[in-house]
Amino acid sequence: MKIAVDGMGGDYAPHSIIEGCIEACKTHSDIEIIVTGPKELLEKELSSNGYSGDRIKVMDAKEIITNNEHPVMAIRRKKDSSLYKALELVKNKDADAIISAGSTGAFLAGATLVVGRIKGVNRPALAPIMPGKNGPFMVIDCGANADCKPINLLQFALMGETYFENILNIDNPTVGVINIGSEEEKGNELTKEAHKLIKDSTLNFVGNVEPREIPEGKVNVLVCDGFVGNTVLKMYEGVAATIFSTLKEQIMSSFRTKIGGIILKPVFDKFKKDFDYKEYGGAAFLGVDGICIKAHGSSDAKAIKNAIRQAVNFKQNDILNKIRGSIEEKMV
Amino acid sequence: MKIAVDGMGGDYAPHSIIEGCIEACKTHSDIEIIVTGPKELLEKELSSNGYSGDRIKVMDAKEIITNNEHPVMAIRRKKDSSLYKALELVKNKDADAIISAGSTGAFLAGATLVVGRIKGVNRPALAPIMPGKNGPFMVIDCGANADCKPINLLQFALMGETYFENILNIDNPTVGVINIGSEEEKGNELTKEAHKLIKDSTLNFVGNVEPREIPEGKVNVLVCDGFVGNTVLKMYEGVAATIFSTLKEQIMSSFRTKIGGIILKPVFDKFKKDFDYKEYGGAAFLGVDGICIKAHGSSDAKAIKNAIRQAVNFKQNDILNKIRGSIEEKMV
Numbered sequence: 234m235k236i237a238v239d240g241m242g243g244d245y246a247p248h249s250i251i252e253g254c255i256e257a258c259k260t261h262s263d264i265e266i267i268v269t270g271p272k273e274l275l276e277k278e279l280s281s282n283g284y285s286g287d288r289i290k291v292m293d294a295k296e297i298i299t300n301n302e303h304p305v306m307a308i309r310r311k312k313d314s315s316l317y318k319a320l321e322l323v324k325n326k327d328a329d330a331i332i333s334a335g336s337t338g339a340f341l342a343g344a345t346l347v348v349g350r351i352k353g354v355n356r357p358a359l360a361p362i363m364p365g366k367n368g369p370f371m372v373i374d375c376g377a378n379a380d381c382k383p384i385n386l387l388q389f390a391l392m393g394e395t396y397f398e399n400i401l402n403i404d405n406p407t408v409g410v411i412n413i414g415s416e417e418e419k420g421n422e423l424t425k426e427a428h429k430l431i432k433d434s435t436l437n438f439v440g441n442v443e444p445r446e447i448p449e450g451k452v453n454v455l456v457c458d459g460f461v462g463n464t465v466l467k468m469y470e471g472v473a474a475t476i477f478s479t480l481k482e483q484i485m486s487s488f489r490t491k492i493g494g495i496i497l498k499p500v501f502d503k504f505k506k507d508f509d510y511k512e513y514g515g516a517a518f519l520g521v522d523g524i525c526i527k528a529h530g531s532s533d534a535k536a537i538k539n540a541i542r543q544a545v546n547f548k549q550n551d552i553l554n555k556i557r558g559s560i561e562e563k564m565v
Numbered sequence: 566m567k568i569a570v571d572g573m574g575g576d577y578a579p580h581s582i583i584e585g586c587i588e589a590c591k592t593h594s595d596i597e598i599i600v601t602g603p604k605e606l607l608e609k610e611l612s613s614n615g616y617s618g619d620r621i622k623v624m625d626a627k628e629i630i631t632n633n634e635h636p637v638m639a640i641r642r643k644k645d646s647s648l649y650k651a652l653e654l655v656k657n658k659d660a661d662a663i664i665s666a667g668s669t670g671a672f673l674a675g676a677t678l679v680v681g682r683i684k685g686v687n688r689p690a691l692a693p694i695m696p697g698k699n700g701p702f703m704v705i706d707c708g709a710n711a712d713c714k715p716i717n718l719l720q721f722a723l724m725g726e727t728y729f730e731n732i733l734n735i736d737n738p739t740v741g742v743i744n745i746g747s748e749e750e751k752g753n754e755l756t757k758e759a760h761k762l763i764k765d766s767t768l769n770f771v772g773n774v775e776p777r778e779i780p781e782g783k784v785n786v787l788v789c790d791g792f793v794g795n796t797v798l799k800m801y802e803g804v805a806a807t808i809f810s811t812l813k814e815q816i817m818s819s820f821r822t823k824i825g826g827i828i829l830k831p832v833f834d835k836f837k838k839d840f841d842y843k844e845y846g847g848a849a850f851l852g853v854d855g856i857c858i859k860a861h862g863s864s865d866a867k868a869i870k871n872a873i874r875q876a877v878n879f880k881q882n883d884i885l886n887k888i889r890g891s892i893e894e895k896m897v
Contacts, residue, residue: 303750338746366807376745379753413708413795414670418635421711421792444799448807460753463745464793467776468800475698475780476808476836483832490832496825500815504808 234263234548236541237328240270241297241315242335244531250334251278251289253537258288260538261545267328269294269315294318300530304338308346316340320347323523330524330544332515334532340525341377341518348523351553353560356385357520359459359527360393362401362513363469365450371396372411372447374459375466375516381458383426386410390436391559392519393454399550400543405437406453411461412441423458431456435563473508477501514543519556524548566595566880568873569660572602573629573647574667576863582666583610583621585869590620592870593877599660601626601650626650632862636670640678648672652679655855662856662876664847666864672857673709673850680855683885685892688717689852691791691859692725694733694845695801697782703728704743704779706791707798707848713790715758718742722768723891724851725786731882732875737769738785743793744773755790763788767895805840809833846875851888856880 238254240247247270254266265288268275272293279289296314298307311317316335320343322328331348333340341359350357358374373389374381390408397406410428412420417428419441431438442452447465457465484494494501514536515528524547528540547553570586572579579602586598597620600607604625611621628646630639643649648667652675654660663680665672673691682689690706705721706713722740729738742760744752749760751773763770774784779797789797816826826833846868847860856879860872879885 366811379745379756411796413711413792413799421790424711424792444796445803445806447800448803458753460745460756461793461796464743464776464796465800467745468779468797469804471777471780472801472804473808474777476805479698479836479839480832483835484829490829493825493828493832497816497822497829500812500822500825503815504811507811 234330234545235265235267235328236544237319237322237331238266238268238537238541239315239319239331239333239335240268240275241294242333243528245533246334247275247278249532249534250537251275251282252534253532253541254289255282255284256534256538257541258286260542264288264541264545266290267292267322269318271295292318292322298336298339300336302336302339304336304342305346307336307339308343316343317347320344323525324348329548330526332526332528332537332540332544334528334530334537337376337527340527344518344521344523344525348521348525351520351522351557351560353564354388354392354520354556356381356388357518358389358392359516360396360519361466361516363466364508364513365448367450369401369513370447370450370453370455372455372457372462372465373519374457374462376459376463377518378459380460381423383423383430386423386427386456386458387430387434388520388560388564389456390431390434390454391563392556393456394436395552395555395559396517396519397453399552399555400546403453407439408436408454408456409439409442409452411444411447411455411457411465413443415441415443417441427456514539517543517547522553524553566662566877567597567599567660568876569651569654569663570598570600570869570873571647571651571663571665571667572600572607573626574665575860577865578666579607579610581864581866582869583607583614584866585864585873586621587614587616588866588870589873590618592874596620596873596877597622599624599654601647603627624650624654630668630671632668634668634671636668636674637678639668639671640675648675649679652676655857656680661880662858664858664860664869664872664876666860666862666869669708669859672859676850676853676855676857680853680857683852683854683889683892685896686720686724686852688713688720689850690721690724691848692728692851693798693848695798696840696845697780699782701733701845702779702782702785702787704787704789704794704797705851706789706794708791708795709850710791712792713755715755715762718755718759718788718790719762719766720852720892720896721788722763722766722786723895724888725788726768727884727887727891728849728851729785731884731887732878735785739771740768740786740788741771741774741784743776743779743787743789743797745775747773747775749773759788846871849875849879854885856885
């Protein structure tokens with residue numbers, strides 16, 4: 234399997250990217266990686282990490298797309314960027330998957346424009362797996378489509394089902410619509426219509442799920458428009474970060490509380506590990522006709538390695554064909 | 566000042582409601598309270614709490630509106646409910662304010678239908694004050710209008726500004742649009758248009774605020790549609806609840822960690838106090854032509870007392886006329 238990795242995307246590129254690629258090659262004996270970016274810089278990074286193998290190749294790309302650029306413009310103009318080159322590898326079937334920790338907007342726009350959609354999928358969607366108290370859950374869409382139609386949410390649900398069944402090995406996963414009330418008639422125009430559509434499908438639909446219940450992780454696949462999904466994702470991160478930074482300040486404020494903090498360090502560490510997004514790799518961009526994994530902007534080597542593991546999983550389980558099959562079968 | 570209190574709304578009604586009213590009368594010497602609900606029951610509750618004054622009166626209402634009823638239907642059919650009777654008192658100017666801890670939907674529908682809107686306000690909005698790391702902030706709308714138009718968000722911002730200036734004494738409060746990207750062109754159709762409208766107004770607009778930054782509490786008034794606002798509110802509560810219940814389970818799991826928990830109890834307690842919604846009273850329903858305060862469903866006596874304090878504050882600061890003035894002046 235060949236994997237294209239955007240060597241210049243993310244806060245710690247190219248260092249962490251290269252390190253993650255090297256680590257991944259140690260775990261997966263059957264992968265080849267093509268890293269895109271300034272050839273000299275990346276080769277220097279590889280050698281300073283002591284890498285002398287031939288499974289990681291560098292493809293030269295002189296430009297970089299940043300978070301501050303207009304996504305579609307950047308993709309159209311910067312054909313010599315590390316992201317564009319990596320996308321082209323997938324488009325031309327020179328790679329089976331792409332991983333980038335760079336600009337989410339440019340990645341989503343580029344994947345749709347360059348790689349293209351799976352037939353029948355109107356809108357590809359960003360689908361991170363998030364840690365919940367009772368287990369991991371997926372929020373789809375988490376930001377690719379700020380405005381959605383009800384049919385999009387049904388397709389998100391179908392793609393999420395395929396993911397849970399094949400990647401997480403959960404039979405007949407539960408599906409819910411994120412909504413501000415549990416009753417069928419609650420919500421906005423979008424959720425009311427989507428509720429009806431999904432209820433009439435073959436999916437294991439549990440109805441509406443209120444945001445308060447989301448962190449419990451009792452429902453596998455949660456569908457919503459990209460605006461709401463992104464709000465859920467960012468609130469999850471933001472509230473947790475605020476709570477822990479506030480607690481930390483308080484714990485560090487006196488000798489007595491510092492002692493308490495030391496005793497409870499294993500508890501806080503376990504919590505951080507259990508709720509660490511890095512454990513789950515990146516967010517899959519589902520509905521695109523190629524394996525596209527968006528790694529978190531602040532990805533370290535471990536996160537990149539896990540995103541690569543996720544891409545391998547996708548390929549081994551033939552996810553693209555399974556999504557194709559599910560959409561063809563159920564969207565007619 | 567006369568305050569109508571729905572005696573049968575909320576998880577701990579009527580007990581906590583009556584207790585909260587009695588407490589409020591001790592603090593505010595210039596208020597009279599009319600509690601609505603089954604006369605015999607409420608009078609028994611008053612006397613079992615040792616109340617023998619004449620500043621809390623009971624108005625008989627035999628019906629109760631529950632959370633499971635269709636809000637508009639319930640308001641139309643149950644004219645003898647504790648909520649409807651309390652709303653009527655405000656409508657007929659027999660009370661200056663209403664407080665209810667019952668069904669949010671019925672309260673919002675009832676306030677709009679029975680009490681009516683302030684002229685020029687197209688959509689009244691639910692506007693709770695939430696605890697942030699750097700100070701309290703308002704999210705408006707938090708659930709009254711699942712679908713909104715850009716003009717609604719501008720009006721929400723104006724009402725929020727009036728609230729901060731007059732109730733929280735913050736001059737020229739900052740206003741932001743909750744959005745999934747900080748740049749002006751980011752977001753959905755609603756936020757893009759609302760951004761333009763608010764930018765062109767006299768408001769102290771700071772631009773878009775990403776959900777991740779919300780808990781920091783750096784911006785005073787955050788506007789959004791009711792679906793997004795309710796999602797923010799419920800995620801805030803849900804993530805915090807999940808974190809603390811998980812930490813608690815871990816802390817209780819061994820002797821060593823229990824000791825750590827005991828040492829850090831003051832830290833956890835301070836945190837809970839700082840982030841306690843009960844401190845802020847209820848959520849104001851702004852844009853209605855009467856002072857309407859929605860107390861949390863799980864309100865105890867303290868929360869009811871604080872909601873009453875909030876209503877007194879509203880009246881003393883003449884909020885309704887100030888909202889009227891702001892809308893008249895700035896919406897022409």
